[in-house]
Amino acid sequence: MTARRCSGFTLIELLVALVILALLSVAGYRGLDAVLQTRERVERETGKWQHLAVFFSRLEQDVAQAIHRPARDQGGLAQPEWIGRNVAVAEDEAHLTFTRAGIPDQGEAQRAPQRIGYRLERGTILVLRWPFLDQAPRAAPARYPLLEGVRELRLRHLDTNGNWLPQWPQGGQPGTLPMALEVAVTLAGGENITRVFALQ
Numbered sequence: 001m002t003a004r005r006c007s008g009f010t011l012i013e014l015l016v017a018l019v020i021l022a023l024l025s026v027a028g029y030r031g032l033d034a035v036l037q038t039r040e041r042v043e044r045e046t047g048k049w050q051h052l053a054v055f056f057s058r059l060e061q062d063v064a065q066a067i068h069r070p071a072r073d074q075g076g077l078a079q080p081e082w083i084g085r086n087v088a089v090a091e092d093e094a095h096l097t098f099t100r101a102g103i104p105d106q107g108e109a110q111r112a113p114q115r116i117g118y119r120l121e122r123g124t125i126l127v128l129r130w131p132f133l134d135q136a137p138r139a140a141p142a143r144y145p146l147l148e149g150v151r152e153l154r155l156r157h158l159d160t161n162g163n164w165l166p167q168w169p170q171g172g173q174p175g176t177l178p179m180a181l182e183v184a185v186t187l188a189g190g191e192n193i194t195r196v197f198a199l200q
Contacts, residue, residue: 064197065101067100074136074139081098082168082169082178084178085167101113102114115132118146118153126144128141150186153183153185154185155181180197182196182197
C-alpha cells in the first residue's frame with residue numbers, strides 16, 4: 001500500500017508570498033500617498049492663484065472707475081479723491097482710498113459715487129466701503145476680506161512727469177489723480193507679484 005503525497009504550498013513558500021504581498025502593498029500605499037499629496041499641493045496652488053486673480057481683477061475694475069470727487073471725513077474735513085499711503089494707522093484708514101463712480105445696474109444704493117479703500121491687515125487684504133461719500137460722525141466702513149496669505153502690500157503712483165511716488169497726493173496737490181497705479185504684493189510663501197493699472 002503506497003502512501004499518498006499531499007500537494008500544496010510549503011510554509012516557506014507561504015512566507016515568501018506574504019513578504020512579496022507586503023512589499024507590494026507598501027509600494028502601492030506610498031505611490032497613492034504621493035499622488036494624493038501632489039493633488040493637494042496643486043489644488044492649494046491653483047486656489048492661491050485664483051484668489052490672486054480675483055483680487056487684481058476687482059482692484060482693476062475699481063481703479064478704472066476712479067473719479068475726481070473729493071470726500072469729507074468723519075470730522076467734516078475735505079479729503080482728496082485719491083489717497084495712497086505706505087502705512088495705515090487708524091482703524092478706518094486704508095493703504096489706498098479713493099472715490100469711484102457708482103454702479104448703475106446694482107440698485108439705488110450703488111448708483112451714487114462710492115468711497116472705497118484697500119487695506120492690509122494681519123495678512124489679509126480688506127476692501128473698505130464707506131456708507132456715504134461724505135461721512136457722518138462715527139461712520140465706519142464695511143470691511144470685506146479679499147485676499148489672504150499676504151505678507152506685504154506696496155503701492156506706487158505715476159505723476160504727470162513720469163515719476164513713481166510712494167505716497168499720494170505728493171507735495172500738497174489735492175484734486176488730482178495719478179496717471180497709473182503700481183501694486184506689488186508679497187505672498188506668505190515669498191512670491192512677489194506686481195501689476196500696473198492705468199487710470200482713465
